[in-house]
Amino acid sequence: MRKREVVAMILAGGQGSRLGVLTQNLAKPAVPFGGRYRIIDFTLSNCSNSGIYTVGVLTQYMPMELHTHIGVGSPWDLDRLNGGVFILPPHQKASGANWYQGTADAVYQNIPFIDAYEPNLVLVLSGDHIYKMDYNKMVAFHKDKGARCTIAVTDVPINEAPRFGIMNTNDDLSIYEFEEKPRHPKSTKASMGIYVFDWQLLREALIEDANKPESVHDFGKNVIPAILERGEKLYAYPFKGYWKDVGTVESLWEANMDLLDENDDLDIGDPTWRVYSLAQARPAQYIGNAAKVQDSIVVDGCEIHGEVIHSVLSTNVKVERNAKIIDSVIMPDVYIGENAIINKAIIGSNAIIRKNSVVGDGRNVTSIGLYEEVKAGMVAN
Amino acid sequence: MLKKCMGVINLDENEDMIQELTRNRLLASIPIAGRYRVIDFILSSLSNAGVENVGIFSKMQCRSLTDHIGDGRPWDLNRRVEGIRVFNFSTLEPRVDDVYSFANNIEYFERSAQEYLLLTSSYMVCNIDFNEVMDFHKRSGDDITIVYKHVDDAQDNFFLCETLDIDEDGRVEGAGRNIGKDNEADICMEMYLMKKTIFIDLLTECVTSGRFRKIKNAIYSSLDRYKVRAFEYKGYLRCINSLQAYYKASMEMLNPRIYKQLFLDERPIYTKTTTEVPAKYLEGNAVKNSIIGNGSIIEGTVKNSILFRKVHIGKGAVVNNCIIFQGATIGDGCKLTNIIADKYVDIEPGKELKGDKDMPFVVAKKRELVREV
Numbered sequence: 171m172r173k174r175e176v177v178a179m180i181l182a183g184g185q186g187s188r189l190g191v192l193t194q195n196l197a198k199p200a201v202p203f204g205g206r207y208r209i210i211d212f213t214l215s216n217c218s219n220s221g222i223y224t225v226g227v228l229t230q231y232m233p234m235e236l237h238t239h240i241g242v243g244s245p246w247d248l249d250r251l252n253g254g255v256f257i258l259p260p261h262q263k264a265s266g267a268n269w270y271q272g273t274a275d276a277v278y279q280n281i282p283f284i285d286a287y288e289p290n291l292v293l294v295l296s297g298d299h300i301y302k303m304d305y306n307k308m309v310a311f312h313k314d315k316g317a318r319c320t321i322a323v324t325d326v327p328i329n330e331a332p333r334f335g336i337m338n339t340n341d342d343l344s345i346y347e348f349e350e351k352p353r354h355p356k357s358t359k360a361s362m363g364i365y366v367f368d369w370q371l372l373r374e375a376l377i378e379d380a381n382k383p384e385s386v387h388d389f390g391k392n393v394i395p396a397i398l399e400r401g402e403k404l405y406a407y408p409f410k411g412y413w414k415d416v417g418t419v420e421s422l423w424e425a426n427m428d429l430l431d432e433n434d435d436l437d438i439g440d441p442t443w444r445v446y447s448l449a450q451a452r453p454a455q456y457i458g459n460a461a462k463v464q465d466s467i468v469v470d471g472c473e474i475h476g477e478v479i480h481s482v483l484s485t486n487v488k489v490e491r492n493a494k495i496i497d498s499v500i501m502p503d504v505y506i507g508e509n510a511i512i513n514k515a516i517i518g519s520n521a522i523i524r525k526n527s528v529v530g531d532g533r534n535v536t537s538i539g540l541y542e543e544v545k546a547g548m549v550a551n
Numbered sequence: 552m553l554k555k556c557m558g559v560i561n562l563d564e565n566e567d568m569i570q571e572l573t574r575n576r577l578l579a580s581i582p583i584a585g586r587y588r589v590i591d592f593i594l595s596s597l598s599n600a601g602v603e604n605v606g607i608f609s610k611m612q613c614r615s616l617t618d619h620i621g622d623g624r625p626w627d628l629n630r631r632v633e634g635i636r637v638f639n640f641s642t643l644e645p646r647v648d649d650v651y652s653f654a655n656n657i658e659y660f661e662r663s664a665q666e667y668l669l670l671t672s673s674y675m676v677c678n679i680d681f682n683e684v685m686d687f688h689k690r691s692g693d694d695i696t697i698v699y700k701h702v703d704d705a706q707d708n709f710f711l712c713e714t715l716d717i718d719e720d721g722r723v724e725g726a727g728r729n730i731g732k733d734n735e736a737d738i739c740m741e742m743y744l745m746k747k748t749i750f751i752d753l754l755t756e757c758v759t760s761g762r763f764r765k766i767k768n769a770i771y772s773s774l775d776r777y778k779v780r781a782f783e784y785k786g787y788l789r790c791i792n793s794l795q796a797y798y799k800a801s802m803e804m805l806n807p808r809i810y811k812q813l814f815l816d817e818r819p820i821y822t823k824t825t826t827e828v829p830a831k832y833l834e835g836n837a838v839k840n841s842i843i844g845n846g847s848i849i850e851g852t853v854k855n856s857i858l859f860r861k862v863h864i865g866k867g868a869v870v871n872n873c874i875i876f877q878g879a880t881i882g883d884g885c886k887l888t889n890i891i892a893d894k895y896v897d898i899e900p901g902k903e904l905k906g907d908k909d910m911p912f913v914v915a916k917k918r919e920l921v922r923e924v
Contacts, residue, residue: 204829205828205829206828206829206845244624245826432833438828439828439846444826445826445828446826447826449824449825449826450824451625451819451820451821451822451824453584453585453586453810453814453820453842454584454585454586454842454843454844454845454857454859455585455830455842455843455844455845456805456807456810456841456842456843457838457839457840457841457842457843458807458839458840459839459840461838461839462837463832463836463838464832464834464836465832465833465834466831466832467828467829467830467831467832468829468830468832468843469829469830469845470586470844470845473807478832482829483829
């Protein structure tokens with residue numbers, strides 16, 4: 171196998187239980203986003219746009235749709251002669267079979283995969299963040315600082331800092347302390363869950379961690395603190411730009427709504443940093459005579475006869491006459507019947523919203539699960 | 552499935568009446584229906600029928616076609632063995648006929664493993680199940696099957712198309728042309744199914760006798776020698792052989808009832824996919840009865856129109872009965888009626904352009920209307 175300078179490992183196996191019905195049968199990274207994407211498209215596109223063409227995707231929870239989506243990786247130009255994208259589910263070994271016990275264990279169990287490419291650096295990424303990032307810049311920073319581990323951080327408001335893993339740094343951005351969800355944060359540098367490691371260091375740290383019975387085998391909770399304790403050089407890489415962990419129904423809804431903002435920081439249309447996805451062969455969208463579409467984004471395959479206000483419609487959504495969709499995210503293949511009202515909701519793929527029903531009350535975000543049916547005249551909040 | 556049949560798409564099509572759109576491209580690669588090219592319909596029909604070896608015999612000016620076809624993956628025709636191939640006509644002589652280029656590539660026909668050959672054109676826009684044609688052909692035991700459609704709107708929709716003279720038993724007795732005399736006609740869809748050996752025999756004869764420059768004329772002249780039968784197609788059909796026909800067929804697609812006859816769930820129409828962002832409907836837009844492509848940004852009024860991807864409709868612009876190709880920018884306050892705007896044209900703010908409903912005005916590619924001083 172040809173040697174690679176950087177190998178990326180994308181953590182995509184978590185259950186995403188805070189997304190409730192939306193991830194009941196679906197891995198979080200495979201959750202549809204922004205009309206024609208799935209969440210993992212952002213990380214995969216970042217890899218491809220950064221020229222990192224050897225990518226392992228660690229999957230475990232409900233992986234079928236995720237695996238189907240990634241396929242051989244051609245939408246992201248990750249079907250390569252040498253390297254490319256590899257789906258790495260838990261597997262049986264001579265020593266036995268284990269599920270991935272945590273994020274660190276998932277990478278630990280795939281040490282032979284990484285070894286095969288003899289990389290200098292390993293980039294550990296999350297499959298459930300919405301952002302555009304040039305990983306080369308972070309790698310350059312890592313080398314520049316002579317770091318052994320670099321953690322990307324984003325500035326968060328101080329009152330939100332207790333929700334994050336916070337990096338306390340010296341003036342030169344070297345990290346002297348890591349606090350997981352501190353009650354009294356000393357800094358606003360929140361870890362984005364994006365790490366660059368010297369592979370040899372990470373390799374040792376993973377083996378060490380695997381042998382600790384008390385460890386939960388998590389990067390944030392175990393591996394990073396252990397590396398810090400060893401006195402290794404850790405640096406915080408300050409990332410500026412849009413970044414969102416879409417781990418909750420609320421944040422998933424917000425991130426979708428952000429796309430409707432005219433001054434949207436994410437700018438998915440940026441021609442120099444395309445976001446790629448598996449495209450479907452659906453006819454172009456049709457907007458009917460009685461339709462009204464305002465302040466919204468709509469994609470191929472949609473057929474709209476009703477009213478769509480400030481919403482995100484995904485592939486193949488049908489909206490019947492007099493239906494009204496406000497401040498909502500409609501995932502692919504959803505049917506919305508006549509006179510239905512959807513107000514501040516996320517409707518999961520293939521759901522059927524029958525006529526005269528009401529979903530959402532405009533206050534909290536309501537979510538309807540995949541393949542769920544809201545019967546005619548029903549109210550679902 | 553038609554594993555034993557090869558598809559040959561013959562792009563030796565008459566483009567004289569649609570030159571406004573074929574200056575930089577072949578008729579086969581004219582954009583249609585918001586995200587497709589004309590050739591996508593026949594390619595998808597072949598692919599959906601399970602044809603795994605398709606040769607496209609192209610003409611000059613085929614950059615846009617080869618860009619579009621690529622390795623054939625969108626139609627599931629990127630195969631290790633066979634799959635899709637594009638053959639160019641000679642670059643020396645721009646107006647050679649199909650026999651010349653078929654004969655030059657005789658090895659392709661001889662070496663292909665398939666027993667049958669389906670020769671088609673690209674400009675017949677339809678969604679046809681070729682398995683039915685093959686079943687019909689085998690059942691009849693005849694030499695050649697030609698696909699036709701019986702229409703009662705020949706004057707309006709099939710002007711200058713070929714017609715078939717079919718006898719009571721379904722035998723083809725002759726071929727002619729619809730010059731708009733009658734409304735009822737049997738329109739020849741220029742799809743010919745036969746054993747590959749018959750095709751090669753016809754081709755060899757064309758070359759040795761020098762009698763025909765177009766293979767279909769050889770077929771029509773052999774009706775006494777070969778048993779030629781007609782297969783009736785009953786689905787939706789339009790022939791894109793003129794600018795008017797293109798415009799009319801496009802506008803018809805805004806009718807969801809017609810649209811659904813062409814874009815079937817069980818036999819999808821495939822096309823090259825792109826990484827375009829969703830279409831954005833900004834404040835102040837009003838879109839009615841229109842087809843909109845991904846990546847478009849709409850701030851004005853769009854009625855009864857087809858917008859391809861990445862089209863920008865400026866504030867206060869009013870677009871009526873128009874077809875706007877990929878990447879075109881329609882400036883603020885423009886008023887366009889019955890216009891076809893080619894790819895990436897930039898119409899300056901405030902322009903008023905009007906075509907006729909039977910004769911749309913085409914704004915050609917890369918020609919900016921000069922801003923008034």
